[in-house]
Amino acid sequence: MAESVFHTTLEHEGVAEFVEKKSVFIGHACPVSSEEEALAYVKKKKSEYADARHNVWAYLQKGEIVARYSDDGEPQGTAGVPVLDTIRKSGVSDAVVVVTRYFGGILLGAGGLVRAYSHTARLALDAAHIITYEQYTELELVCSYSDYQKYQAELPRFGSVIDDTQFADRVTLLFSVKDPVVEDVFARVREISNGATLPTVRGKRFDYR
Incomplete structure (x- = not known):
């Protein structure tokens, strides 16, 4: 981790x-x-x-x-x-x-x-005002509408921040998570999609915690 x-x-x-x-x-x-x-x-x-x-x-x-x-x-x-x-x-x-x-x-x-x-x-x-930011990993996930419903329920468990959601033939989720839980998010996405989908890393950013 x-x-x-x-x-x-x-x-x-x-x-x-x-x-x-x-x-x-x-x-x-x-x-x-x-x-x-x-x-x-x-x-x-x-x-x-x-x-x-x-x-x-x-x-x-x-x-x-x-x-x-x-x-x-x-x-x-x-x-x-x-x-x-x-x-x-x-x-x-x-x-x-x-x-x-x-x-x-x-x-x-x-x-x-x-x-x-x-x-x-x-x-x-x-x-x-001294302020501390924590690093987040920005992720992109393309999924089916049925899996999207599952991710809506699961991603908040990891403290995910939803940056954007795009709806077309499939759903594109742009979200961010704190660095320590990135591997856990990948594992959960793999479970939900039966290994068919994994997020891609878009970048890094610091957010106020």
């Missing part, structure tokens, strides 16, 4: 604000589908907050395959790395976080900066 495959990312853009010793930290978190999209988002926020002292950012793509960050003038290791670590600890991928800082005139020290940037990044991620 195949194991479930999950993908955790952000549902939408999130914004949060945090004030520490008169410094105002504004966090933005957003789902992105590519490195180019992440960098474009960073550029947009840096333009929107061009009057700020720092626009620190980090993003994570494709799990751990692509990861970048910038301290944007803060002491090395006190800003970009904490933001990236916060993304990693959240379990999120395909996401970018930009934390803008308006300096309040009071130095926070290295530890204070790490805490402030980490906390603001976490607030922004929470505001963006």
